[in-house]
Amino acid sequence: MGRGISSSKELRQGGSPGKNGSGAATLTADVVSGSSTEDHLSPSELLEFYKLMYESRRIDDREVLLKRQQKIFFQVSAAGHEAFQAAMGKALRSGYDWVVPYYRDRTLCLTLGVTAEDMFLQAVGAGTDKASGGRQMPNHWSSPELNIISTSSSTATQILHAVGCAEAGQFLAHNPQAAEKGVGDYRAFHDISFHSDEVVLTTLGEGSTSQGEFWEALSTASNRKLPVIFAVEDNGYAISVPVETNTPGGNISRLVANFPNFYFAEVDGTDPEASYFAMKAAVEHCRAGNGPAFVHGHCVRIYSHSFSDDDKNYRTAEEREADTMRDPLHKLQMRLLRDGILSTSELTEMEERIDAQVAAAAERALAAPLPAISSIPKHIYSEDFDPTRPELETTPGRPHMEESGSTEQGADRTMADLINACLRDEMRRDPRIVVYGEDVADATRIKALKESKGKGGVFKLTAGLQTEFGVERVFNSPLAEANIVGRAVGYAVRGMKPVVEIQFFDYIWPATHQIRNELAVMRWRSNGGFASPVVIRVPIGGYLTGGSIYHSQCGESIFTHIPGLRVVFPSNALDANGLLRTAIRCDDPVLFLEHKRLYREPYGRAPYPGPDYMIPFGKAAITRPGTDVTVVTYGAVVPRALQAAKRAEQMHGISTEVIDLRTLSPYDWEAIATSVKKTSRVIVAYEDVKSWGYGAEIAARIADELFEDLDAPVKRVAAMDTFVAYQPVLEDAILPQPDDLLQAITELRAF
Structure with missing residues (x-):
């Protein structure tokens, strides 16, 4: 089990954020002691960090302005997280490693190659938005070219994707034949890229560590020694809920410290050097095949959770001021001036140039075409493989x-x-x-x-x-x-x-x-x-x-x-x-x-049909032809419907057509409509509870579109609106039986 901090010194077991008088999180010296003499960024590297951080902040500010002007519809910022995020991006190989981010990762994505214009296109919901074509909120990142996997608004779900992504990378490295293009005839396969030493980074806020999927992800990554870096961007709050409410003891690093095979680091996320060298060591640990890494960065939240939130409602002025004093952008700006890396005029000139670039990018995005209404159904399902053909x-x-x-x-x-x-x-x-x-x-x-x-x-x-x-x-x-x-x-x-x-x-x-x-x-x-x-x-x-x-x-x-x-x-x-x-x-x-x-019923057994036997989706089977009544069903109700249909013919001379849908989404409306037009009477039978069940949609559509073809009401046969009981006598009464179907068939025919 590895453990590190930005200074490469051992993190003492007792290290945890303290609290100042206002209740704002501070960092004790045993958690983050700054960089050692050998761990320094060069002046040019510090300058590059500042450019990225400043651009990120100015994009945030421009979006805030656009939101106030009602030109965009949502805004969430990375303000206060910039140093930690830039360090992540700088430690990775863009387009080589994989990134599974969360919605606050603006600076990370800038560092990897997402542009300011790309971000503004997301904000306005443009049709040319590369991430989603106007379908997702801003900051919901996605870039196949940069290996940034699409982000959702859900918290912690993405870190299990990172685990699977890393597993896939390891599998492909060990089984390169699996990555060959063109396997099989029925699916449009794409080139599969992988590298034997690739790393997967996933990020999350500290509040997300309360989710069970966080712990599931850490467990699997630890067990399988996967090259996943879990980067926790801890700004002390999950919207308005402070860290001590989310996390026992107020420090997630102390809770995860005993997972084996991990490299651990807890750093001042407002310090680019501390963050970068911790992240660099984490990447090296993963790339060497030693297992996953956990890097906990203590950041600050300079703005509220989002534009829709006002943290003045739940934070004191003293606490907000304490965070402002740790603003990573201002701290790095002062260092550039103090160390003589830039003069005041050079700094101003650089900032004005970035300001102009950001403003121009925003104007181009505002002029971009909106998504076409006709694009809405596109990509709900694959355009490469139609399983209904x-x-x-x-x-x-x-x-x-x-x-x-x-x-x-x-x-x-x-x-x-x-x-x-x-x-x-x-x-x-x-x-x-x-x-x-x-x-x-x-x-x-x-x-x-x-x-x-x-x-x-x-x-x-x-x-x-x-x-x-x-x-x-x-x-x-x-x-x-x-x-x-x-x-x-x-x-x-x-x-x-x-x-x-x-x-x-x-x-x-x-x-x-x-x-x-x-x-x-x-x-x-x-x-x-x-x-x-x-x-x-x-x-x-x-x-x-x-x-x-x-x-x-x-x-x-x-x-x-x-x-x-x-x-x-x-x-x-x-x-x-x-x-x-x-x-x-x-x-x-x-x-x-x-x-x-x-699974092992005598009903429905068949010989092995060979290795290429296929049935298209959305094509029902007429398991029994008939002329008087139609029964639309699926699953285990099919053999029960067939029993009922046989008895209806033997006992009452009723010819019942039984349709087995086989697939429920899509379903074969044409087969249903053809049968109903022939019989003019229909029963929809299903095993689930009757109310709000699958059959309700079928029944409603029949009534809506085939009303003139009906000679009787659409009837449903289903389970009672209760749970399935253990005692067989109760179970039989609860679930639809052949007798229930027989009764429905005879009643409907007599209507």
Whole structure:
């Protein structure tokens, strides 16, 4: 475990910020003692620091003016953080290393190569804004050319992306064949760049260290010795909440000090020399493969949290004045004059030149064209790969026994078997695929495989994958769902294809923040600059006899509500195989829902269809043709609807058409409309609770667009508006059964 400070002296265990009489944070001598005699920036380096810091401050000031003039719509500044941020940028190799920043990192991004005009284009929301095309607030950075990964407004989510980004870099360095362009035929692959000694920097405010994803990220980086630098820009506040409320003891460095494999530094973030040499040592530690680094910079917040905030409402005048006295820009300005690096006239001339450049950049941005209304749908989904196109549909093959893994030619296999077969086929085809999640490996301790067959998932769907493809491509994650998905975002933006597993849908909720605010929106918010085509496999649903509240949940409508996310829900083995292959080759994030009850059901078994069998998204299957009533359904309700339809015909002579949607977003409206126009009666059946469920949207659209074709009201059959109970008698009553569907069919036909 490494530990350092700007002076390269050992940081004493007791070091922590103190408090002056006003309550403002100060720095004790044992935390930051300044630079040693060998750790000095040259006059030209100090001058370069000042130019960057001054330009950053003037961009802030110009934006404040524009906000007051109502020419821009939001403003958040880097004032007080400039020295620490410039030090980060100077310690990195721009366009070589990777950066996962947060919204206050103006000076960092300037140092890396983002221009003042780029920043003003963000502020006005111009169509030529390189970061997002006017889709995100200012300071939400994104630059594929500079390896700056798109930033969101969420706190702490980005640091898991940094972990995944670093993992991807290490994987590509060890497996260069995975970076070769043009693997496969169904996806538009891009050049994948990597360097064996690259470093990933991620930044955050001190308040963000309260988030669980912060601790998840540190744990994984520590365990895997990843080259990630966590830079905490601590200005003492999270909006109005002071550090002692966020952090026990008021010092995050003391809390993280026992993570192994780390280089640690705690520095005066207003001192460019202290910050630079601490950051330089952190980069060297990571680049040498020694593990991650944690650099804690004590900064000041010269302006309020944002233009919308007024810190006079919660800070004393004395405290604000104390921060002003530590303003890094003024401190460095005084040093340049005191040390004779610049004369007053030279300093004034330089500042006026930068002022003019900043003003001109702002004027150019104000004159830039606004985004076209027609651009709104662009980049919600990939323009390179359309998973709905009919050409993807293939005919099941009849491969040799050794290809299928079956002991019998053409033997029917379960959904679990064919999902495993698809994963195996695709991992053989594409070396960039990694599979991870809770318990998905055969065994983390390889010696255990000598005595056992291995686990391969709680449902055995990933059994044998680690044995065939190794621990770099199939591995267990911590018991943390946000960790699984957040890291996958980092993998995917680097051009890899993570296929991850959430062990039960019931526990997906900690990952929902990552899915909604990061994964699904990455392509749109970066205006196509980045994408995260992750596949998330999730066992879902009830009908388990004893699954109870926490192993029987549905809730797919929450995810079909998210633009940018594809949602797939097969009901049988063949569909699961073909749809999963399409999901893996797709260029969008896909939530792949696998009903647990159907994994090994006799219903829906099929022979192995070969390694290239695909089914396009958005194409429903007519599992039973009919003329009197239409049932629109999916998942485990499909076999129950078929049972009901068979009994309706036998007992009442009613011909029922059953439509299996197969994919929920997109869904096959044309198949629904065609059937409803034929039968004039429709039931939408689904396993989730009836109110606010997925079927409500289908029912509403039918009523809206097909009203004149209906001879009866649109009917829904779904679960009771409650939770799934443990006792089977209760579970049967709660979930929709064949009898419920039969009753709905007969009532609707008689209407």
